[in-house]
Amino acid sequence: MNVNLNYTNTSGWGKSANEKLRKTSQFLMPVRLTNNSSIAQDEYNVYPVSSLEGGKIFNGYHSLARYIIGKKTVIIDGYAGVFWNAIKEALNEHFAEEGLTVNWVETSAYLRSQQEIENLTEPFLGASDAVWGTKCTLTLRDLFELDKLTEQLPVNAAYLNIIIGPGAALSNWDAPVIYIDLPKNEVQFRMRAGAITNIGAHEANDPFYMYKRFYFVDWVLLNNHKKQILNKIDVIADGQWPDDINWMYKADFMDGLNNLSRSVIRVRPWFEPGAWGGHWIQEHIKNINKDVVNYAWSFELIVPENGLVFESDGYLLEVSFDFLMFNNQQEVLGLHAQKFGDEFPIRFDFLDTYGGGNLSIQCHPSLKYIQENFGETITQDETYYILDCKDKAEVYLGFQESIQPEEFRSVLETSQHNNKEVAITNYVQAHAAKKHDLFLIPNGTVHSAGADNLVLEISATPYIFTFKMYDWLRLDLDGNPRPINIEHAFNNLNFERKGEKVKTELISKQEVIRQGEDWQLVHLPTHQEHFYDVHRIEFDKEFTIETHNQCHVMMLVEGSTITIKTANGTKQTFAYAETFVVPAAAQSYTLTNLGKSRAKVIKAFLK
Numbered sequence: 340m341n342v343n344l345n346y347t348n349t350s351g352w353g354k355s356a357n358e359k360l361r362k363t364s365q366f367l368m369p370v371r372l373t374n375n376s377s378i379a380q381d382e383y384n385v386y387p388v389s390s391l392e393g394g395k396i397f398n399g400y401h402s403l404a405r406y407i408i409g410k411k412t413v414i415i416d417g418y419a420g421v422f423w424n425a426i427k428e429a430l431n432e433h434f435a436e437e438g439l440t441v442n443w444v445e446t447s448a449y450l451r452s453q454q455e456i457e458n459l460t461e462p463f464l465g466a467s468d469a470v471w472g473t474k475c476t477l478t479l480r481d482l483f484e485l486d487k488l489t490e491q492l493p494v495n496a497a498y499l500n501i502i503i504g505p506g507a508a509l510s511n512w513d514a515p516v517i518y519i520d521l522p523k524n525e526v527q528f529r530m531r532a533g534a535i536t537n538i539g540a541h542e543a544n545d546p547f548y549m550y551k552r553f554y555f556v557d558w559v560l561l562n563n564h565k566k567q568i569l570n571k572i573d574v575i576a577d578g579q580w581p582d583d584i585n586w587m588y589k590a591d592f593m594d595g596l597n598n599l600s601r602s603v604i605r606v607r608p609w610f611e612p613g614a615w616g617g618h619w620i621q622e623h624i625k626n627i628n629k630d631v632v633n634y635a636w637s638f639e640l641i642v643p644e645n646g647l648v649f650e651s652d653g654y655l656l657e658v659s660f661d662f663l664m665f666n667n668q669q670e671v672l673g674l675h676a677q678k679f680g681d682e683f684p685i686r687f688d689f690l691d692t693y694g695g696g697n698l699s700i701q702c703h704p705s706l707k708y709i710q711e712n713f714g715e716t717i718t719q720d721e722t723y724y725i726l727d728c729k730d731k732a733e734v735y736l737g738f739q740e741s742i743q744p745e746e747f748r749s750v751l752e753t754s755q756h757n758n759k760e761v762a763i764t765n766y767v768q769a770h771a772a773k774k775h776d777l778f779l780i781p782n783g784t785v786h787s788a789g790a791d792n793l794v795l796e797i798s799a800t801p802y803i804f805t806f807k808m809y810d811w812l813r814l815d816l817d818g819n820p821r822p823i824n825i826e827h828a829f830n831n832l833n834f835e836r837k838g839e840k841v842k843t844e845l846i847s848k849q850e851v852i853r854q855g856e857d858w859q860l861v862h863l864p865t866h867q868e869h870f871y872d873v874h875r876i877e878f879d880k881e882f883t884i885e886t887h888n889q890c891h892v893m894m895l896v897e898g899s900t901i902t903i904k905t906a907n908g909t910k911q912t913f914a915y916a917e918t919f920v921v922p923a924a925a926q927s928y929t930l931t932n933l934g935k936s937r938a939k940v941i942k943a944f945l946k
Contacts, residue, residue: 782846
């Protein structure tokens, strides 16, 4: 599969000239899975799908053009980062073959000036050298000259009338809405290549700035817009392929979401190299590009960025996870839906330092701090579950009893300014790591995963608010210094988490709470500040669980393969290290061990 795709894109939403459109080592998801794409049931699947009946997903611009011709007037809305001009050109080819006249209206022409948009969004972007901004409180309509946009009415003289681009539904045309979604990982790969821009920008910016702008402004506005127009959408399309498209009718899409909300959910994972990355993922997960320096992260379930993939006749269509939360939050979260709303509260991801380096010495913000400074609703309370490790692996966690905050800060600042190594264990404890250990990292706790671990990070959903204090004098993969955030860290560090208290309060004391002849249920208690708890189900044959109107996030952490069957009859198979979600509305489910040894399944759930 060729990842260095080239395409001409001259729209105001993208980049002109024949330039690489994706900067990544990751393969583009195939348009269609074939028989050759099948994998063994005990292999980790990088393209998990929710299968629909045949004939539900349509392929290609020819079929989409035929739909539009049948409607004559349509709205094509969607996400920033879509190659809008490429879509327009592909559709125009088919309209030209039919000899049809088309009145195209592009929403990019009705945005406010670049300077006006920068003035509006700048307050949400924080300091120019900061990684973080504050979640935007604007709406998408604020970025448009809305009166001019709504003045653009269909032209009677044209056979077809099409308004296209993000925000197209703001025109209020009385016409079917086609919504073109784009996975967040593809947005970032296009962003890094300079192939797309932020909303209203005339050219690509530095990826550091663009990601911050996307995260705190563009994605917030676009997600809210998507939610507001959900009931108006008639067609859902996937815009991740530069020269192809898959689409489906809204009614079939909603059936798919409704079925997922009562059965089992697995998002599409994606993988990223990093300065401290290791090689466990490279060695154990097939069908990913192995020609990379390392893999640091696997986004197993970080739902602001992962997508859901539907399949019909082998054709794939990926949509963002928030569609499910907008439409089915009650079914997914059950008794916690009112508290968390559209926000899915738990994430699973891998931190791979196997044969790699230590993570930075870091901490995360308090709830009050993240709310007041970054506009988030929940904070980054974490745990480290050791899925695998080498013999001498360690986790850095908590302070030494002798810690002196002023001295520690002085040492860190000297290191930053003079590029001087720090004897970090003079200040921070290092604990031996063993498979199936759970280390507790409530906000404000100093911590780091040491080398030679594969950490399953079980956490609250926020995922970018890491305050680095010391990074082992390391450069990033582009040879640049990594950001150090001593001021933010010392605004949040809890220096009472030190000495023996660390071992008693921050390393989970695992306890068998129920057992039978060939199974046991182990409780891995979390910290009182964590709003989620963890169980491990260990069984030889079968184990049945009631959801009690709660959502369960799960992973097979020992064994080869299991099946899960929910109360509605849905049955799926999962391999070692695959993450899956059982919604509250599933009511009950049975796990069956297909392997020869005891299966162990982690279950995280809201308290």
